[in-house]
Amino acid sequence: MEIRIRGLSKYYGKKQALKNISLTIPRGMFGLLGPNGAGKTTLMKVLATLLKKQEGRIEICGIPIENAAAVRAVTGYLPQEFSLYPNMGVYEAMDYLGVLSGLGKAERKKRIPILLRKVNLQDQTKTKVKALSGGMRRRLGIAQAILHDPKVLIVDEPTAGLDPEERVRFRNLLCEIAEERVVILSTHIVGDIEATCENVAVLDHGEILYHGTVTELIRMADGNVYTATVSRKDMEKIKSAYLVTSMMTMGNNVTVRFLSESVPGIRAKKCEAGVEDAYMYLMHEKEGAGHVPEFV
Numbered sequence: 491m492e493i494r495i496r497g498l499s500k501y502y503g504k505k506q507a508l509k510n511i512s513l514t515i516p517r518g519m520f521g522l523l524g525p526n527g528a529g530k531t532t533l534m535k536v537l538a539t540l541l542k543k544q545e546g547r548i549e550i551c552g553i554p555i556e557n558a559a560a561v562r563a564v565t566g567y568l569p570q571e572f573s574l575y576p577n578m579g580v581y582e583a584m585d586y587l588g589v590l591s592g593l594g595k596a597e598r599k600k601r602i603p604i605l606l607r608k609v610n611l612q613d614q615t616k617t618k619v620k621a622l623s624g625g626m627r628r629r630l631g632i633a634q635a636i637l638h639d640p641k642v643l644i645v646d647e648p649t650a651g652l653d654p655e656e657r658v659r660f661r662n663l664l665c666e667i668a669e670e671r672v673v674i675l676s677t678h679i680v681g682d683i684e685a686t687c688e689n690v691a692v693l694d695h696g697e698i699l700y701h702g703t704v705t706e707l708i709r710m711a712d713g714n715v716y717t718a719t720v721s722r723k724d725m726e727k728i729k730s731a732y733l734v735t736s737m738m739t740m741g742n743n744v745t746v747r748f749l750s751e752s753v754p755g756i757r758a759k760k761c762e763a764g765v766e767d768a769y770m771y772l773m774h775e776k777e778g779a780g781h782v783p784e785f786v
């Protein structure tokens with residue numbers, strides 16, 4: 491159970507959105523990280539057979555992507571902008587989608603209550619879709635995406651705009667689903683990847699900057715992450731000298747976290763790298779600066 495992508499390129503007219511991408515995506519949670527416009531949605535839509543590639547080979551669980559009907563039978567997709575028959579009740583909408591995807595009456599009757607329980611909407615079966623909260627709607631989105639019990643679930647930007655509790659709940663749900671499936675999670679929220687994914691790819695300008703385990707990604711920034719407490723007036727200097735990954739202001743002082751490839755010229759403490767540090771490090775290297783700037 492895996493997705494194999496070899497030499498994939500995708501153009502919108504003359505614009506190349508994906509450039510010669512090769513990836514193997516195994517069972518479990520796979521994170522797709524990248525800034526706006528990196529090509530994440532394009533890649534997901536190609537995998538979900540909603541867009542056609544121009545070059546390369548893709549196999550979804552051994553099925554060539556050209557065989558769109560067979561690929562769709564094993565793939566579920568939750569797009570960035572998800573909307574579902576607003577005036578229908580939750581159960582009714584699921585039932586209708588079940589009919590559309592060819593599930594028989596008995597199967598729908600058995601499967602829909604199980605799925606609604608799984609996504610914790612069992613008490614909202616009669617609630618109109620338009621009356622659900624953002625988090626509930628996204629959970630309903632997951633339920634509809636796995637209604638036909640796919641082997642692959644593709645989820646684009648699922649946690650943007652959710653409150654912290656809903657975000658955690660949603661992430662946990664995806665992890666549960668990934669126990670027996672390939673789940674691809676695209677996001678620019680680095681924390682979502684850190685909390686859930688074992689493997690990750692970082693995409694930028696249509697190219698893969700990194701592909702491997704989250705642990706290896708973090709290792710790239712290891713030894714280059716520092717924290718320091720500085721006065722507010724020194725902050726501008728710090729920001730121009732180092733790659734700052736976070737800052738917290740307390741009175742006149744700021745506790746700042748930054749990247750430096752050699753011992754910084756200010757009093758600072760080395761600290762353990764996280765995915766966010768590694769991601770920033772990677773993006774910065776890509777920008778062509780070659781290395782993280784030094785304090786002068």
Ligand SMILES: Nc1ncnc2c1ncn2[C@@H]1O[C@H](COP(=O)(O)OP(=O)(O)OP(=O)(O)O)[C@@H](O)[C@H]1O
Nearest residue numbers: 502505507524525526527528529530531532533678
């Ligand atoms: N229909 C389209 N026509 C022309 N260009 C497009 C189209 N869709 C996307 N693009 C371009 O392709 C590139 C990749 O876009 P894509 O939406 O895949 O990125 P993304 O990583 O999903 O971004 P975001 O995080 O903002 O959703 C961008 O430069 C975008 O402007």
